[in-house]
Amino acid sequence: MKKILLAIFTLIFFCMTAAAVNAAESDDLTIQLKIDSPLMLVNNEEKSIDENGTVPVIVNGRTLLPIRAVVEEIGGSVEWNGDTRTVDLQSGDNNIKLEIDSTTAYLNNGPYTLDTPPAIIGGRTMLPIRFIAESFGLEVNWSGEEQTVTIVKKSEIQTETVTSVEIRTEVTTNEETTTENDNNILVVYFSATNNTKGVAEKIAEAADADIYAITPAIPYTDADLDYNTECRANKEQNDDSARPEISGMVENMEDYDTVFIGYPIWWGQAPKIMYTFLESYDFNGKTIIPFCTSGSSPIGSSAENMHSLAAGADWLEGQRFGGGASADDVSSWVNSLGLK
Numbered sequence: 001m002k003k004i005l006l007a008i009f010t011l012i013f014f015c016m017t018a019a020a021v022n023a024a025e026s027d028d029l030t031i032q033l034k035i036d037s038p039l040m041l042v043n044n045e046e047k048s049i050d051e052n053g054t055v056p057v058i059v060n061g062r063t064l065l066p067i068r069a070v071v072e073e074i075g076g077s078v079e080w081n082g083d084t085r086t087v088d089l090q091s092g093d094n095n096i097k098l099e100i101d102s103t104t105a106y107l108n109n110g111p112y113t114l115d116t117p118p119a120i121i122g123g124r125t126m127l128p129i130r131f132i133a134e135s136f137g138l139e140v141n142w143s144g145e146e147q148t149v150t151i152v153k154k155s156e157i158q159t160e161t162v163t164s165v166e167i168r169t170e171v172t173t174n175e176e177t178t179t180e181n182d183n184n185i186l187v188v189y190f191s192a193t194n195n196t197k198g199v200a201e202k203i204a205e206a207a208d209a210d211i212y213a214i215t216p217a218i219p220y221t222d223a224d225l226d227y228n229t230e231c232r233a234n235k236e237q238n239d240d241s242a243r244p245e246i247s248g249m250v251e252n253m254e255d256y257d258t259v260f261i262g263y264p265i266w267w268g269q270a271p272k273i274m275y276t277f278l279e280s281y282d283f284n285g286k287t288i289i290p291f292c293t294s295g296s297s298p299i300g301s302s303a304e305n306m307h308s309l310a311a312g313a314d315w316l317e318g319q320r321f322g323g324g325a326s327a328d329d330v331s332s333w334v335n336s337l338g339l340k
């Protein structure tokens with residue numbers, strides 16, 4: 001009976017996935033803008049960027065776009081505050097705050113350093129497209145030859161593919177099938193503002209792995225993360241002996257051969273709670289694969305500086321992602337690791 005049920009659910013899964021993929025292929029939104037052109041192509045339909053004839057420009061080698069048109073096309077919103085000279089962009093659950101002429105931007109309240117600040121050019125607010133697109137999970141392609149930027153928003157329906165996978169996972173956990181996570185991979189992450197959480201979930205899906213969130217015994221408040229002040233996070237990062245307490249444990253760590261460990265970059269390094277985590281288990285003989293999210297900093301020395309805390313493990317090279325990394329970006333990295 002279970003086998004019949006499994007077959008039915010598997011069939012439903014394949015039908016839903018096929019439908020989702022077909023819909024995704026046809027429902028992707030593509031927006032193309034050209035340097036110095038006041039027109040944009042939205043799914044090949046020509047539209048004016050705005051009524052003032054604003055055009056995209058290149059400053060410091062970065063493309064600055066009149067962003068309102070793009071964000072509104074993808075179903076997001078843009079709010080300009082003239083008093084503070086700030087722009088708030090919202091798309092789905094992600095919020096970006098930028099300030100004119102400031103290289104500090106905020107994604108979901110986490111600070112990022114931009115290499116080109118937003119600017120007002122010809123009375124229009126021009127924003128660095130790559131940072132915004134990456135944060136909102138959009139694909140951006142630049143053609144130097146054509147001088148065009150192509151932004152692709154993958155169809156919303158693709159998320160249904162994820163739901164379908166979850167259905168399959170539930171069904172295959174019955175005792176007749178043992179396909180769920182029998183590859184002994186665990187994804188562990190700490191995330192204060194959910195960017196790393198999003199990437200960790202995508203890794204777990206791509207690697208068919210179990211997932212565990214490191215939960216601080218004392219949660220980090222907004223004030224604790226306000227890195228412009230003498231906040232808790234800054235104090236911990238400056239204290240070699242800081243080991244913030246973790247609430248809960250991975251009960252069956254011995255079951256895992258490969259452990260991805262993910263964290264946000266705080267002042268170029270992993271938060272000290274990652275040190276607490278690594279010191280709490282025996283990683284001898286396991287493979288550890290670090291990953292992080294950050295505003296703009298690379299993974300740098302953050303992973304190497306944790307090697308001594310699990311010296312008996314085989315540490316693979318780590319990977320940095322932007323806060324809104326796409327499922328495609330994450331899964332290509334996971335696939336490149338050649339895990340079984």
Ligand SMILES: Cc1cc2nc3c(=O)[nH]c(=O)nc-3n(C[C@H](O)[C@H](O)[C@H](O)COP(=O)(O)O)c2cc1C
Nearest residue numbers: 110191192193194195196264267268294295296297
């Ligand atoms: C205390 C603190 C320090 C940070 N330091 C850096 C940094 O050095 N470089 C950087 O690019 N981003 C830095 N950030 C931004 C975070 O790395 C970034 O927002 C990250 O994606 C947050 O991940 P989370 O949402 O999983 O916590 C910092 C954030 C905080 C709160």
